[in-house]
Amino acid sequence: MSASTDSPKKLAKNEGLKTESNFLRGTILEGLADLSTGALSDDDTQLTKFHGIYQQDDRDIRAERRKKKLEKAFSFMVRVRVPGGVCTPQQWLEMDRLSNTYANHTLKLTTRQAFQFHGIIKSNLKTSIKEINDALLDTLAACGDVNRNVMCNPNPYLSEVHAEVLKFSQDISDSLSPQTSAYHEIWLDGEKVQSTEQDEEPIYGKTYLPRKFKTVVAVPPSNDVDIFAHCLGFIAIVEDGKLVGYNVTVGGGMGMHHNNEKTFPRLADVMGFCTPEQALKVAEGVVVIQRDYGDRSDRKHARLKYTVDDHGVDWFRERVEEYVGFKIEPARPFKFEDTGDRFGWTEGVDGKHHLTLYIPNGRVKDTPDFKMMTGLREIAKVHDGDFRLTANQNIIIGSISDEKKPEIEKLIAEYGLDNESRAKTGLRLNSMACVALPTCGLALAESERYLPDLVGRLETVIEEAGLRDDAIVIRMTGCPNGCARPYLGEIGFVGRSPGKYNVYLGAGFDGSRLNKLYQENVKEEDIVDLLGPIIQRYAKEREEGERFGDFTIRAGYVKAVKVARTDWWAPN
Ligand code: SRM
Numbered sequence: 001m002s003a004s005t006d007s008p009k010k011l012a013k014n015e016g017l018k019t020e021s022n023f024l025r026g027t028i029l030e031g032l033a034d035l036s037t038g039a040l041s042d043d044d045t046q047l048t049k050f051h052g053i054y055q056q057d058d059r060d061i062r063a064e065r066r067k068k069k070l071e072k073a074f075s076f077m078v079r080v081r082v083p084g085g086v087c088t089p090q091q092w093l094e095m096d097r098l099s100n101t102y103a104n105h106t107l108k109l110t111t112r113q114a115f116q117f118h119g120i121i122k123s124n125l126k127t128s129i130k131e132i133n134d135a136l137l138d139t140l141a142a143c144g145d146v147n148r149n150v151m152c153n154p155n156p157y158l159s160e161v162h163a164e165v166l167k168f169s170q171d172i173s174d175s176l177s178p179q180t181s182a183y184h185e186i187w188l189d190g191e192k193v194q195s196t197e198q199d200e201e202p203i204y205g206k207t208y209l210p211r212k213f214k215t216v217v218a219v220p221p222s223n224d225v226d227i228f229a230h231c232l233g234f235i236a237i238v239e240d241g242k243l244v245g246y247n248v249t250v251g252g253g254m255g256m257h258h259n260n261e262k263t264f265p266r267l268a269d270v271m272g273f274c275t276p277e278q279a280l281k282v283a284e285g286v287v288v289i290q291r292d293y294g295d296r297s298d299r300k301h302a303r304l305k306y307t308v309d310d311h312g313v314d315w316f317r318e319r320v321e322e323y324v325g326f327k328i329e330p331a332r333p334f335k336f337e338d339t340g341d342r343f344g345w346t347e348g349v350d351g352k353h354h355l356t357l358y359i360p361n362g363r364v365k366d367t368p369d370f371k372m373m374t375g376l377r378e379i380a381k382v383h384d385g386d387f388r389l390t391a392n393q394n395i396i397i398g399s400i401s402d403e404k405k406p407e408i409e410k411l412i413a414e415y416g417l418d419n420e421s422r423a424k425t426g427l428r429l430n431s432m433a434c435v436a437l438p439t440c441g442l443a444l445a446e447s448e449r450y451l452p453d454l455v456g457r458l459e460t461v462i463e464e465a466g467l468r469d470d471a472i473v474i475r476m477t478g479c480p481n482g483c484a485r486p487y488l489g490e491i492g493f494v495g496r497s498p499g500k501y502n503v504y505l506g507a508g509f510d511g512s513r514l515n516k517l518y519q520e521n522v523k524e525e526d527i528v529d530l531l532g533p534i535i536q537r538y539a540k541e542r543e544e545g546e547r548f549g550d551f552t553i554r555a556g557y558v559k560a561v562k563v564a565r566t567d568w569w570a571p572n
Pocket residue numbers: 054056077079109110111112113114115116142148149212214229252253254255256303362393433434435436439440441442481482483484485
């Protein structure tokens with residue numbers, strides 16, 4: 001299939017790297033054996049991303065080491081795929097053990113329902129990856145220019161179709177996983193493949209995708225996966241209690257660059273409807289069209305959102321239809337209500353109990369006064385259900401039996417894990433921050449280490465205004481890449497430089513409207529003065545049921561921007 005008739009543009013450097021890499025091998029094995037440095041070669045650090053591994057350095061001590069003329073304090077971040085966010089208590093225990101053996105004694109539950117380890121040094125990398133695989137989880141395609149961890153509403157209480165939908169998300173994950181044997185060969189001591197002929201990537205080809213690719217599945221009314229923020233989405237359509245198919249969304253994404261208007265966050269378009277039998281083929285079709293038509297010359301313009309934006313969703317649908325060989329039907333009605341988690345106890349349709357716990361910014365760790373990691377470990381030791389990572393960086397202790405419930409309740413109380421002890425406002429429960437400093441090489445400002453303090457200061461205003469129990473979605477990132485989906489926060493902060501943030505307001509509570517820039521370059525110390533009066537006005541002037549994001553638009557603080565086309569599918 002030919003992508004374009006225009007004269008060919010110069011390909012981005014990574015394209016050559018992928019072609020030459022022998023299906024993602026590069027010289028990773030040789031680099032791992034060289035212990036004269038804690039780093040890998042620049043080219044290999046691009047390739048290890050496809051294996052779920054990022055080279056990083058501790059930015060807190062970068063300047064000090066430079067002064068002492070020491071190499072940067074290199075270590076590796078390892079991302080573990082958890083399709084749909086569901087893992088067993090045994091797997092939780094293994095992740096906990098590996099973090100305490102090879103990493104920095106913390107686990108990061110990510111905004112895409114995965115685990116991240118930070119601080120693994122080169123000499124421990126291979127063993128760590130091997131032991132993650134021994135726990136029947138993997139890191140392949142957790143990063144890189146491929147389809148990454150597939151997300152799915154994690155709360156099993158939602159509907160009878162949940163298990164079916166979760167299975168679908170796991171099937172997408174399997175069908176879009178890279179087929180190269182390089183992963184096995186490098187990390188699991190597989191047989192060395194002598195020639196590239198033996199490897200094949202039926203869907204991706206040798207150069208994989210132009211850029212990262214993200215897929216999600218949602219069951220309305222919950223939009224906790226923020227479906228419109230992702231390249232490809234499937235919205236479960238349930239009629240008379242049965243899953244009849246999915247509305248397919250394409251072309252969402254968050255990342256942008258400051259001062260570059262050619263880059264922007266974009267909400268996905270609803271492309272149409274397909275049946276459950278057609279859905280895997282449609283997923284493949286969307287990937288293949290992006291493979292062939294995505295921009296391989298400019299990585300800042302290479303995401304699917306730009307392909308859809310440049311050509312339009314109708315053009316995109318036609319290309320997918322040509323590939324899959326059937327028509328994609330018009331979309332069916334659906335309605336989302338919110339993007340948050342259902343905290344506390346819920347009862348599942350299976351008669352089991354589920355407990356959603358607030359984990360501040362997804363960082364599982366022990367501190368002198370709060371033994372969160374130990375508490376969750378003790379729960380995992382007795383729990384016979386599952387753990388479910390949410391897209392809001394929280395955790396569900398899922399499928400708890402009647403017999404186990406008292407024991408788990410006792411551990412929750414013993415370790416102070418209950419939500420009431422640690423998150424007294426709806427603002428905090430709905431807060432989310434990306435990792436940022438000290439590990440993220442792209443951070444311009446603090447995020448995970450700063451948001452809890454800022455929320456604390458805003459909580460004073462919230463309490464005074466009588467808004468303790470009101471859910472307000474607040475998100476922060478240390479740079480404009482958008483890892484905590486800040487452009488879908490009713491209040492969004494995006495780092496500009498140390499101690500300074502762009503402040504955004506006005507996103508839709510249901511995830512269907514982006515927020516808008518309210519003020520640029522706001523200093524940390526000025527944020528409460530900026531937002532306090534708006535919060536107080538909201539408390540006094542809001543209409544019945546009016547959400548904070550909607551109010552900031554009605555009150556004229558910001559103007560509404562594009563709304564995902566959800567309203568006209570579901571009139572009411
Ligand atoms: Fe992200 C890059 C962390 C979700 C958009 N992201 C990074 C890196 C790997 C920095 C780097 O490239 O060197 C960060 C590692 C930090 C660290 O020290 O761990 C990083 N991203 C994260 C996580 C861990 C944030 C979190 O606190 O949970 C999330 C891991 C998700 C996962 O399990 O796979 C994470 N990143 C996201 C999301 C949200 C989502 O997908 O729902 C986005 C916005 C959606 C999107 O993709 O458009 C996101 N991350 C980016 C981008 C911008 C991409 C773009 O199109 O411009 C980058 C930079 C890049 O790719 O060049 C990036």
